[in-house]
Amino acid sequence: MSIRLRFAPSPTGRIHVGNVRTALMNWLFAVREGGQVLLRIDDTDIARSTKEFEQSIVDDLAWLGLPWSERANQSHRFDVYDRAADKLKAAGLVYPCYETEDELDRKRKIAQATNKPPIYDRAALKLTDADRAKLEAEGRRAHWRFKLSGARKDWVDLVRGPQSIDTGSLSDPVLIREDGAFLYTLPSVVDDIDFKITHIVRGEDHVTNSGVQIEIFEALGGDVPAFGHFPLLVGADGNALSKRIGSLGVGELAAEGYEPMTILSHLAKIGTSDPVEARTSLEQLASEFAFEKIGRAPARFDPEELKRVNAALLHQYEYSAVKDRLAKLDADKGEAFWNAVRANLVLFPDVKAWVQIVEGPIAPVVTDAAFAQAAAEVLPSGAYDATTWPAFTNAVKEKTGAKGKALFMPLRQALTGMDHGPEMAALFPLIGEERARKRLLGQSA
């Protein structure tokens, strides 16, 4: 049977690098195994969820190149969750509680202060029908908790190995809020059962959840899927991801000019035993994916490394693959141009700077006017090709006696206004005789 995974973002914000990593892990495993990924929009919180955010998630996934096989909204399935809740209530596994948030907060603080575990004391379990009637008469509305068994729940985690969660040391999870809204837990399990999810792959912030969710799977009579919990991201300094980096959205990265495959390559490789290198396709990343390669220590998300990966990826791109994108930037100056400058790009939009340098106008950097003047005097006429540059530099060398860096650097500076850049032999024909002459003479061109 083919595997089925799911990515379940909440449309209460744009997706950021952490979300993308979660999504990617699911996709990599699914693609490698020829399985499917369901996009499940966890919009049970009607107040905070918006269609705009939902659309942005869809757009961002599409931009990244992560295709889903099915899409579902939890907000369309409340009746299904109601039935599941009724079933659990009938079984006595879900019980009404009447504490206010303030009261619970106080209980937690007292427990903490007296060095006791801050878990729910199950006071509501002792309520009689009369007690409940009285509370309801006072205007209190119940929220509903799932009664944990208190047993240990074990599973073999795809990345962490054997796991054991003692549900006796946990609070009974609230499944339904006082206002009737479903929290994340129940709909998630119900959907995983209904959509026949075989593997749940998510961050290690969910390992405890998995213990309680296994109990709910069992209570509902569903098959318990396999679980895999990978370590979370930390910043380049090893500390928790800063708010700025952690909330870095796909949209922002796209706007800055990062390639989708850069983001995917980086997020797929950090924290694994593979070298952090650019890959050009999701399929290739998937073929290299293995849970065994994922380390147990948090993965470092370093924006500098992301740049490096982006540069390496750009350097591989053939002209045909980027022609359309170049045109959009008004930077399609032909294959020779692309091949000349691509090795000097970090971000794709950097290409515009090289268009400017080739076509001008730029202000040349002339530090030795006499030398530049002499060079201008031996500037070749007519059509330029790959042989023009060596011919020209040899002529300058003969005329001035300059060689090595003293020969090439002033020419580069005068002709490009920069002290670094692509191979001059490739760039020179693109600049051409007219602009070259003016620049050597110190004129903007």
Place this chain on the structure above:
RNA sequence: GGGCCCUUCGUCUAUCGGUUAGGACGCCUGGUUUUCAACCAGGAAAGAGGGGUUCGACUCCCCUAGGGCCUGCCA
């Protein structure tokens, strides 16, 4: 406070009791018949600290220090 996880070159990591402790990025050197970048090749570079167990420990156990996650009527 409690629970879970983690700590190897500058960085990300491999090693699952016996290795010249391997790779990648960065760095250094050289090559690309003369510049920088890019590219290629070579090189330097590591086991948090302290106790055990063992013929032998990076590897197993304990303590200390440091870090991540959970402990929500968030997901």
